[in-house]
Amino acid sequence: MNDDELDRVFKALGDPTRRRIIDRLRERPKQSLFEICALSFADDGAPLSRQAVTQHLDMLQKAGLVRVEWSGRTKLHTLDPGPLREAFGLWLRNHL
Amino acid sequence: MRIYVSSVFVDDQSKALDFYTRLLGFRVKNDVPVGEHRWLTVVSPEDPDGTELLLEPSDHPAVKPYKAALVEDGIPATSFQVDDIDSEYDRLVSLGVSFAREPMDAGPVRMAVLDDTCGNLVQLIQMKGA
Numbered sequence: 001m002n003d004d005e006l007d008r009v010f011k012a013l014g015d016p017t018r019r020r021i022i023d024r025l026r027e028r029p030k031q032s033l034f035e036i037c038a039l040s041f042a043d044d045g046a047p048l049s050r051q052a053v054t055q056h057l058d059m060l061q062k063a064g065l066v067r068v069e070w071s072g073r074t075k076l077h078t079l080d081p082g083p084l085r086e087a088f089g090l091w092l093r094n095h096l
Numbered sequence: 097m098r099i100y101v102s103s104v105f106v107d108d109q110s111k112a113l114d115f116y117t118r119l120l121g122f123r124v125k126n127d128v129p130v131g132e133h134r135w136l137t138v139v140s141p142e143d144p145d146g147t148e149l150l151l152e153p154s155d156h157p158a159v160k161p162y163k164a165a166l167v168e169d170g171i172p173a174t175s176f177q178v179d180d181i182d183s184e185y186d187r188l189v190s191l192g193v194s195f196a197r198e199p200m201d202a203g204p205v206r207m208a209v210l211d212d213t214c215g216n217l218v219q220l221i222q223m224k225g226a
Contacts, residue, residue: 031170032169032170032171032196032197033169033170033171034169034170034171034172034209035170035197038202038207039202041203042201042202042203042204042205043202043203045203050169071196072167072196072211073164073167073168074167074168074169074170074196074217075168075169075170076170
């Protein structure tokens with residue numbers, strides 16, 4: 001992981017909604033956009049617009065934190081904690 | 097003013113008729129030839145005079161990309177209410193219906209999402225405590 005990739009991980013983490021999406025995907029992998037929006041509203045009472053979630057998922061995906069797979073013609077999102085571990089090993093660990 | 101009909105775009109009206117009646121359990125209310133297609137509506141046997149569901153042909157050029165985009169994001173084209181979603185799920189799975197999401201809790205409801213084989217996802221909802 002180079003500096004740019006590390007930047008993308010920390011930028012992806014630097015937003016409360018994206019951290020919420022990460023928390024949700026850890027609890028339940030393989031969610032469609034519809035499920036991410038419906039479940040976050042059901043559980044937190046805070047509605048997330050689909051456009052906003054789409055953009056957040058895009059940033060998470062570019063940081064390697066979310067993987068996309070297809071189930072038939074539906075796109076499903078799953079958390080990949082790999083880049084978090086790498087960010088920990090590369091930098092965070094030095095200060096803990 | 098009343099809502100007497102709501103619609104889903106189906107890839108094939110005959111296939112849709114089979115799915116929505118034989119599998120989901122709705123009944124035909126209107127089946128009228130209109131050109132090469134039909135004005136084809138179904139109702140719930142629990143509410144035969146209630147709102148009809150129009151099984152509408154998908155051949156307008158805007159429909160295909162619209163449906164594909166909804167399915168890509170997992171968004172149901174319509175939603176039906178059931179009293180016991182878990183037994184309904186078991187019944188439909190035993191009939192070969194494919195579910196994109198098995199029943200799960202979502203706040204005040206329990207929901208599941210199935211594939212209608214006509215290009216749509218369909219949500220089932222059970223109100224909890226009902």
